[in-house]
Each structure stands twice: as C-alpha cells, then as structure tokens.
Amino acid sequence: MTSTFGPAKSNRGRKRAFLRRLGWRVLGCAALALGGLGVVLPLLPTTPLVILAAFAFAKSSPALHDWLLRNPTFGPIIADWRANGAIAPRHKAMAVSMMIAALVLSVAMAVPVFVLVLQSLCMLGAAGFVLSRPSHGLAVPDHATDTPDSI
Numbered sequence: 001m002t003s004t005f006g007p008a009k010s011n012r013g014r015k016r017a018f019l020r021r022l023g024w025r026v027l028g029c030a031a032l033a034l035g036g037l038g039v040v041l042p043l044l045p046t047t048p049l050v051i052l053a054a055f056a057f058a059k060s061s062p063a064l065h066d067w068l069l070r071n072p073t074f075g076p077i078i079a080d081w082r083a084n085g086a087i088a089p090r091h092k093a094m095a096v097s098m099m100i101a102a103l104v105l106s107v108a109m110a111v112p113v114f115v116l117v118l119q120s121l122c123m124l125g126a127a128g129f130v131l132s133r134p135s136h137g138l139a140v141p142d143h144a145t146d147t148p149d150s151i
Helices: 002-040 046-060 062-070 075-084 089-108 113-132
Strands: none
Touching (some): 002 062, 046 062, 046 075, 046 089, 062 075, 089 113
C-alpha cells in the first residue's frame, strides 16, 4: 500500500517543481522584455528588471541565465551588480525619476490619500535603496550597440 502512494507523491513533487520553474521562467522573460524596452524607452528602469530576470533565470533555466550573463547589453549590468552591488548613475536617475513620475500621476488621478501615503513610503524606501548602492564598478554601456570590448 505504501508503494502506491510513493510514486504518486513523487509525481506530484515533480509537477510542483515543473510549475515552480515555469513560473520563474515566465517572470524572467517578462522582466527581461520590460528591461529590453527600458534600453530604448527612458520610462522603464532597465537595471532592476534585468537583475530580476537574472535571478528568475538562475532559479529556472541555467541556459537562459548563462545567455543573459553573456549578453553584451545586459551582462555588464548583472556583472556590476554581482561584483560591487553597484547601479550606474544613469540608471539610478532613471529609477528615481520614474518613481516621482508615478507619484505625480497618482496625485493627478486623485488617488485616495491612504494609497498616496503608502505609495510614497514604498517609493521612498526603494529610492533610498537605489541611491545607497555604489555607482562605481564596471562601466555599463549607455546604448544597446556597445559591446563589452568597447567599454
């Protein structure tokens, strides 16, 4: 009787692990897509999204994680974060600017005061974290056409 439950539990565990990896992979792909848009659109903060994608790919797909680390556009951002915990000044300014823009938009949309206070506290914490990270480390390319050799 116990042998009947063993394989079923094992199959459930494999299914759960598959779904967990799939969820991480979907999150990684979504973060990378938004981060890729952030390279050309100043409205999206590239660095945190690429770091999130690297984290998600590390949990779901070693092949995608390795590809991301070797990518000439995103690889230096991840390497700088891992080596120094650093965020380039350009990306810091963009992240804080987008937080301010989101807060201004919320005020313009007449969001309830409670939500504005909560949003402000969260953004203040996020901005404090981003601004407290070192700015030095590897040079991060400003354009997608830069390669690690040109840095």
